[in-house]
Structures are given as structure tokens and as C-alpha cells.
Amino acid sequence: MNRFSHVAFLPIAVLAACLLSVGCGKTPSASYRLNMVEATKQRLTPDQERQVATVLLAMFGTPDNPVVLPETGLDEAKLRLASGPVRSDIVGRKNGLYREHCAHCHGVTGDGMGPTAAFLNPYPRDYRPGVFKFKSTERADKPTHADMLRILRNGIAGTSMPSFALLSEPKIDALAEYVKYLSIRGETELALMRAYFELDDDAKGILPETREFLVDETLTPVAEKWKSAPAAQIVVPDMPADIDLAESIAKGRELFYGDKANCVKCHGVTGLGDGQANDYDDWNKAIVEINKEVKSGLAKTGETSTSGMSAEDAAEHRQQVAWLGKFSDVIDGDALKPRTIPPRNLRVGIYRGGRRPLDLYYRIHAGINGAPMPAAKGTVPPEDIWHIVNYIRSLPYEFDGELGADKPMVARDRF
Amino acid sequence: MGSRLGGIFWSLIFLAVPVLGVATFAVAPSYNIWLPKNVSEHGPSIDSLFMFILALTGVVFVVTEVLLFWFLWKYDAAKAKGPATYIHGSHTLEVVWTIIPAATLLFLAIYQMNTWADVKMRRPAMSPTVEVVARQFEWRLRYPGRDNMLGTRDDLFLTNDLHLPVDEDILIQLKSMDVLHSFFLPNFRIKQDAVPGMKIPVWFKATETGAFDIVCAELCGWGHYKMKGRVTIESRADFDRWLEETYARQEATQPASEDITASAAD
């Protein structure tokens, strides 16, 4: 052989290795992933995990074939449009919208852990706890259908959630319905897993698979909350028509720095969001708490030795060690690394939930569900909330007068 | 030594290249894989430059390829009646086929200067109609509002839905919020990289109303393929009305009627 063969066979060998390892099987169809974090937290046995998976399959179907029980109040036609792989049954109509537009961030299960999720800041929403941040309803309530459409149409400025304004109305509608479906499914899953702890001993760790338990006691309360969302929409009094903007802004500044609303405590005296830096939103906080528990548990079991324990205690100790080990693995693979949530920088002029004065009113009145932002409802009267809204809207332009409008201030021209 | 049949086979393969190449260009418009419809004022001059260069290079291409075919056919080794003659090449030929392309290129460079200057150098003296900020993976738009100044309280913020008036000079201020993107309007023959840290002016004039694509033409991440926007060209009156309506929606202090759903009685 001449000199060339030495050079040539390495790339050929690597290429052959790659091709061989790919294999030639059929791609498996997508399936929902069990909420392993909750399952492990509730110390479910593999049989109990299997029961939850089976019940969910019965109640909600698969990603390709969703099942819609009438109690959910969901529209089956819209779910058909959004579910399943991307395909077309009628010329000009595409199905599989969720898989095409959403699944790579939000995951097939709606758990916010799609393939691209780990690279995003903030993380994509996990629908399963049924908590949504930017809506027009009171803090504890679900978003209305219109709220979901608004988020889809406008995206969330300052995050990786894009605007889907160029999709047609029926498509956006179908996607919103599918998100509700995944959320109802996720909340039902959580309720089922938590129900094991409440079982009586004679149930032997098996949930009743009856209509009364599964639908009336578990599914219906979740679905009812979605149905009652429009009734919980925040009623916003009109901003007074003759309002003097400069006066309102001055009043707003007082409230912002004052003791009733306490805005500066988190948003900082400069409004840059530097008042504090170590709080978590609910989704990340759950993982932080679990990390703490697992770490202290491992430390404790690490220093305890089983010598001198009764057989029963030793078995329990071994079980605890095994559970802690499993929980560690589950957190590694089934949860994203927790990130703190900084208070919003109000000088940039980017508002995640929407930039209308109305949106800012909603955020202040009800706070942000799932985030540390508290509700001012009942503490700050509605006219005062409007003053705060006007002040906040002036923050990106606060140096208009001093520096001159022809010299755009760094803060608002920063991007 | 190959066979005569082999020689014929390979010559014909090489002949297929110019034949199929020309055929593709000939049928392209009827398969809708030709230039997109042009609706901008400078579009025709860019398109005519394109056609000129295409014609020039097309002729050279066909001539070269046919010559290649001819030599493959005529001087096939299977037909050789004796050994080949070795020559040192022809100095004259070398000079000729260096000078002619160089002159052609120089001509093209000068011929296109005016069009380039129109599109990239002669900025109209006006304040920006809209600021486009490219972002992974959308186009964020900011209109200056009634005071015609960007960065003031009455700015209008939108995403992906660019509206512009027809038959008027338009100046776009292009920025990027994160990485390199490229603001590409196929129907306007406009393509400009959005460079982070730079404010780049882009200008054109639309000649027809309608809705057209904005696409990203610089690989910017996993969502580059779906970074699509829509530019709607409409009459000045419609445009002004749209600005008013959208601004009113942005300043809403009450929910829009379609956002208040009747409580579920069903």
C-alpha cells in the first residue's frame, strides 16, 4: 500500500463507525414521560408508578392520540389539529402543530424540558403544576383562553418565547387548547401521585380505578378551575380621564419608594432590579428544596452505620439510602438546574406580560403567580395602582428632560 | 486504455452539464423557482444587473462546456492514431484569456456602482420610519410614534408584523439584540446583516401593496429557519389608520372586548 492509505482510512473508519452505530430501526413514536420528580418525592413504588401511567393513558391518551373526557371541557377537534406528528390529512391543513412549534422547548409532555430547554434563560414553562404567570385573572386562578391566545400571539418579550402572530387564528386556538390539555393532564398526574399518601391502609397502596375517584374527585376539580377562569378576571377601574400625568408619576414615585407597596425592596432604589438576587420562582424552588433534602439526607445516612441496628431498622436504612440515590438520579436527569429569578429591571422598557398600562395593572394588582412578585390587591387602592403604573412607564425615559430628548438615554436605548 | 464506447459515454455526460444547466434556467419561471416578484423601486436595476451577469457568464459557460465536450469527443484516447504531442502551451492564448475576463470584471465593477450606491450609500435624508431589532428568533419593531422620534414615550412596539406605506421613501434602522442576523426582504431585493452593536440604515421604496416575507438570512441558532416576519405594504391612509389603532391597543387601560369571555355557562 502506498502512503495515501494511511491518511485515508482514519476518516473512513470513523464514518463507518458512525453509520453502524446509528442503526436502522424505526423511530419510536413519542410518549409522555411520567413526572419522576413527584413520583420519587411521594416515594411511589414501581407498581404505583405503573398504575399512574396506566390511569393517565386511560384518561388522556398518548401524544399521537389524545383522549378527551367530556369533564375536561376541551374541544376535541382543536386537540386533533395540535397533537401528533407533523402531517397533513387535507391539502392545505397541517396537523401536529404542537410538535412543530412548541415541543422542542416545552417538551412533548409539557414539562418545560424539551431538547432546547436547558440552554434558555428563563426556562420554558412547565405546564404540569397548572400555574401560569401572565394573565388577566386573580392570582390563584387560571388564565382565560384569551390570555393564552395573547401570549401566543405576542410572545413574551425578553424571553425565548416567540411571537406566533403569523400563524392563522385557528392554529393559535388549537395550540392554546392543547396547552390547556397538557396542563390539566399534568395537574391530574400530580393529584394522583399525591393521593397515594392519603390512602387508608386497607387500600394496600392501590388507587381506586373508579369513575367516582378518577373523574369526580381528581379530574373535575382541576377542570373546574379552568372553566371558572373568566369569572375571576380582574375588574379594572378606569384610569381617571382628566389625570395629570406629571402629578400621577410623582405620586407613583412616592408609592414605589414607600412602605405600602415596597417596590424598591426587590426592584432596587434605581429600579434596575438589583434589590435582591437570591429568590426562586415556584418551579425552581421545588428543585432547590429537593436538592437540600437529598443532600442533608445523604449526609445523615452517610454518617449512620447499620451495625448495632435491628434487622428492621437496617432494612429501613437501606431503603432510605436507595431512595436518596434514586432521587439524586431523578434530579440529574428529570429536572433542570435551578436558577434564581431576578426582580425585573424596570429601566429597559421590556415587560414580559405585555406593555399595555392594563397589563402592568394586572401584574401589580395580582402579583405574578408562581413568582415572588406579591399582590398589591387590598393593600394599594386602584387609583394608586394606576399612579404606580404611570411611574413605571416613565422609568425608561426618566432623563428625558435633563439630558434632552434628542440624546436617547442609555437605559432605554440599551438594546 | 479505455474503449471507444467509454469515451463516447463520458463525453456525453459532460455535454449534459451545459444542456441541463441551460434547460433549468429556461423552465425555472414556470416552476416558480425564479426570482420572487419584485415590488421595490430599485429592484428592476438589481434584477437587470443579475440578468446581465447571468447572460454574460451563461454564454461563457456554454462555450467552455461545449469546447470541453468537443475535445473529449475528438481527442478520445481510443481513437488515437499515435502518441500525443507535448507542447509548452500557447503564451498568446494565456494572455488573451486572462485579459478578457479581467476587463469584463472591471467593466462589471464599474457598471454596477450606481446601483450599489443607490441601495447602500445614498441614504435618504429622513428620520427612520421604523427600527427593526433582530432577535433570536423574531423581528422586534419600534415605530417612532407621533413625535417622529425613536426612544420617546409614544413609541409603538410590535413583533414580526411590519407595516409600511407604499410609494414613499422608507428608512429602517436595523439593530441586533444578540447575535448576527440578516434582514432579508426577498420581494424588495433587500438583504442586510444585522450586526450586534451597530445601527445600520436600510432604505427602499415599495411600489405595490400587499403582504410579503421577511426572512433571516444569517444562521443565528436553532430557530433561524422559522425566523419569519411579514411586511405589509399599504396606502398612506391605511398605514396611518393602522398606526393609530395599534397604538390605541398598546395604550389600553381596559381589556379588549374579545378578551372578555362570557363565563362558562355551558
Next chain:
Amino acid sequence: MMMRFVAVIVVGCAVASVGCGRSRVAAPGADVEAAEKIRATLVSASGKSGGKTADVAATGTGWGTLRGRFVFAGAPPQAKPLVVDKDTEVCSVGGMKLLDRSVLVDASSKGLANVVVFARKTSRVKTAAAEAPAVFDQKNCEFLSPVFAARVGQQVDVRNSDPIGHNTNIAGSSFNQLIPAGQGTAYKPDAETGMPTMVTCNIHPWMKAYAVFRKDGYVAVSAADGSFSIADLPAGETIEFQVWHERSGGPNGAVGLEKPDLKWTRTGRFQIKLEADEVKDLGTLEIPASIVGT
């Protein structure tokens, strides 16, 4: 030559097949036939009936009282100081240090405070609703009740007796309200918590307390000396109680003790049946240090 070629391919295959994805714990798959059967049950209105726990049959008349005292067996862990980095003129006034209160052991009586005991299910209640409103207060940047019990539907006055503003965030309830200095806000729990849920302040992240809300109101939180008492429990029926402590290593914080006479389980439950007008004293209940952790 050939051998080297083969070796490279084999190594290449091995490397390529390992891949670099995140490995995930295996989750059991669903049982498809069983799912079909369940779905048939759900879609039709007929089929097996029965909710999660059977209703307790109301037997007997009269009311009894349960009491006892939790003591901490062993050396109590050193209470760590909390990191107080905000509003220090109020929260660290006079150099005062806020301590972690998760394991509060009384020095003299060895009593363990803040152990929660509640009845899981009863057939009847003495009073249909709580009469008096409850108060949940905060001062010196800590919640005055480390564990707070109330009844579902009871008026709770969430107060702020500090000169600075706080917000009170009750996890799982979506109640997160700003409370200005010296004021209070009304809250009415609308759902049972099950095991106690965490209460925090987002402005002062070190502040922590627990809240437990029960429908029937049969819940007690052990006092500083470890004693607890639940009055007016329905007599004549077996009531299962749940015991919880913040730092317990049991499932969801359950406190599992060695007491087979009370049928005390690993999940922190024990069973009692009271006679009418009986005051049952469980005596001293020792909680070993190992349960509560370091």
C-alpha cells in the same frame, strides 16, 4: 493493517453508541390493556363505584379529648443563625441574631415544639365552623408562629407588626400579599393543606413558617414544652391521626415512632378511639434525635 482498521472501527462504534445525551431514570410504561378497561369505565356512567377513602360511619355520641407531650431524646442540634441581609435596621436591630427555629427544644422540659398532630378524617365535628378569627403575625422580621394552624373557612388576620413592609406567601395557595407596616390583611383558607405548607416572605427570604389548614379543625401544634391537646373529638369511632415535624426524615415530614400499641406507622399515623367525655393522655412521646436529623 487490517487489524488496525478493524480496531478503529470497533472503538469508533463503542464511542459513538455511548452518545452524550442526559441519561434518565427508567420510568415504568403503562399497561395498555388495563388502560383500555379503565377508559371503558370512565366513558360509561356505570362500573365500580367508590371514592378514595370510605366515609367514616358516624357512631357514638359525645366528645373526648386527646393530649400528650413530645420530648426530644438526645442532644438538640445547635440552632444556626439565619442570613439577614436586608432592612438590617429593623431585622438585626441591636445586633439581634435571628436563629433557625426548625428544631426548638425547651432546655428544662426537653419538650419539642412545633410538632403538628391532626385528625385525618372524622365523621362529625362539634362546631360547624370556627368561631373566632385567628391571627398570624410577624415582627422583627420573623413570623411569630413557626407553625400556624387554622380551620378551612376560618377568618385569618395576617398581620405585620413591623415598621417595614412584608409580603406573606403561602405556598400552594397562590396567596402572596403585600402587607404594609402595622397593617393586616384578611385571608380565608379555602382548601385543606394535607401536610403543612411553607409560608415565606419574598422581600426577606430568610423568613419561614409553616401553615396547616384542616376542614374539621382537629389540629394541634405542640407548645414550647412539647405538650399538645385536641378537644371535642368525636367519641366512639377510631380516628387516625397524622404527626408531622418540619425536620423529620419520614415521608413528607411524617414522624414515625415505635409505638405498636397505638398502631403507629412509618407514615407518621396512629389510631385512637375515645369514649364520651374521656381525656386520653398519651403521656410522654419520645422523638429520637435521629428522626429529626442534624
